[in-house]
Amino acid sequence: MKQQIVVSGIGGQGVLFVTRILAEAAIEKGLEVLTSETHGMAMRGGTVISHIKVGPFTSPLIRTGQADIGLFLHAGNQEVHRGFLKPGGLIYMNAEKGGGGGSEAIDATRIAREHGSLVIANLVLLGFAVRQGRLFCDAATCEAVLKRISPVKQLETNLTGFRLG
């Protein structure tokens, strides 16, 4: 199994948490994994991206045109990060509407807000993407990871978010 995934968003949206879940899910499945994250000043509301490479890779970064899947927490980031996707690569994005042409949209922000916790929009999108069946991991693996790494007080909210997607 070899899969390259980018997770794109804005500082504060929880890109790092989604990255962590996918990386832990790879370990759960006994796969090698390498990720690369954005830290520092960009986390203050700037554009951020994580790279996740599942399988026998050595470089933590994804080259232009090599990603199999892109998770876009901020739809506007497509103009910035779409170039990482390979021709035929799949995009799952958080957007009010849209989709088509290799991308699937879900209004994760609205769904998260309706459930009283905007911070779980990232998990709504992840849950949605996982259920499309194209990611290397399944929902059960992700939930197992969520149960392991979520803070106790946040666990129920996180699981709800993931299941809403």
Place this chain on the structure above:
Amino acid sequence: MVNHSEQRILMGNEAIGRGLVEEGCTLTAAYPGTPASEILSSVVAFAKETGAALHTEWSVNEKVACETALANSMAGRRSAVAMKQVGLNVAADPFTRATYLGVKGGFILIAADDPGPHSSQTEQDSRLFAHFAKAPVFDPSSPREAREMVALAFALSEKYEIPVILRPTTRVCHARQNVSCRTPAPREQKANFEKNPGRWVATPQFLTELHRLLNEKLDRIAKEAAFSPVLTPGDGAGPRICIVASGVAHAHAFELLDTLGPEGRIDLYQVRLAYPLHQPFIEEIRKRYDKILVLEETDAVIEMQLGDSLVCGRGSGDVPRQGELSPDIIEEILRKFLDLPAAPVVSAAKKGIRPSLCAGCGHRAAFYAIRDTFPAGIFPSDIGCYTLGMNFGAVDTCHCMGACIGQGAGFYHAYAAGGSDFPTIVVTIGDSTFFHAGIPGLINAVFQGARFILVILDNATTAMTGHQPTPQLGVRADGSEGRKIFIPDLVRACGVRHLREIDPYDIEAFTAALKEADAFIRSPEGDIAVLIAGHPCIVNRAAREAQAVFAISITDDCVGCRACIEDFECPAILFDEEQNRARIDQNRCIGCGVCVHVCPAGAIRAEGEKP
């Protein structure tokens, strides 16, 4: 004891922290800075988890951290100090002498470089600094390797009694990988400082001899077979060419060669000890190859040591002399080196959204008042979240930690030299930066008779790097209680007579204090006026939940003048181009209510304070 091993997904910085704990480090000191910040917090966490006994501290700056760790090493105990690359500039003084004097317990200085740079004021190469200071330097290519190099570095340091640098880069620090974690091996390390004035006091008469010994150590390390570069052989079919790479550039090249077909099957060497470069290797590859491509970040350190006309690299113009060596750039270099057709050119992606101060940040309120009160002022500032004040014209300079206070004095002397009126200079510095390097500058400015306003933006944390505590909070790195050191006490002790403490959320009071301060610095007996703008960082949930929350809306009085967008730049205020008016993004607004002061038309309304 069973050496239990388990696979865990660790960030490079966590892998280094894990390595320090497992290898019996007894003291780790650090100052936070991207990309190195998570190293010390990982040491704290893993020490707690494994029951390892070691002293950890967020030191007040990198120089102090280095000196503290060096003395622990002089007492025969394994020690480490962690910082970002520019932190090594601050620690340069103790570190450069440490190579001459040597160490006792294994000593590792971790300097995390930031090619790009992503979050730094330079993209300097700490391996070049290691060369200058005459210290061996390891250059890891992955989190797993960074962890293994901790063990190698301690062993090398102890064998030669020499301080060793571990130089990860951003892409190693902030990569995650599965790393095997083991139980720390118990290791007896009682403090035992052996007095030796000729070494630990080393006056100039001793130094030539110490320098000779240091040079000899480096010569011997350069012959250590263990540090010979590691060869991944090609298929032997290619011409007499090879690649010598280090750090994450090696990781990129390794993967890329696999994708380039038969031409990619050439010899690839990984340099792990970048200085001193293995001497027999230098002689060997000159004989074996006609052309050598060197891939390293960020300067030509390996290339310089190879010193040969056979080398393709920065000297020959084959490798860019600045910026990060991303896999895309390395692919371009490799294709050219291997005479392969260039990859299709991809149109440059659009730039992303720039970072900005969070909605509700107290710094924004302070900056707004400063710029509004002194439209013709000069605003030196410093390093932290608050550098983002540049987005709306409230930050004119940012240089290095603590520089803003010296700059404030310098600007004053420059304008005052003409004998004419001087512009109001408002210097802004964060609380952690003030502790780090602000105090000597303030003493100097007061003593030398400078006149400016110093605003200490006190958000009660080191926010940018992940909320490390400052000495004022009274909490140490491991969570234990320390004696609180209060900023107002320090300011008074620096000789400052005009000091006010105000919450900048109260823009009217803060503006009045700025005007009063300006009158003071211009009065016959005036010098430096200090305002402490105290408002806790709202990223801290407890702080956010403790403050009043207003329902913010924009009324029909909005005339679309954009003052709130351009002069205040709150991420929760958006501009609706179709309607030609501002609107509140309720998803991001935290209801602080500060923006009410900003609208010239009075169209921003704050209602119904919710508890």
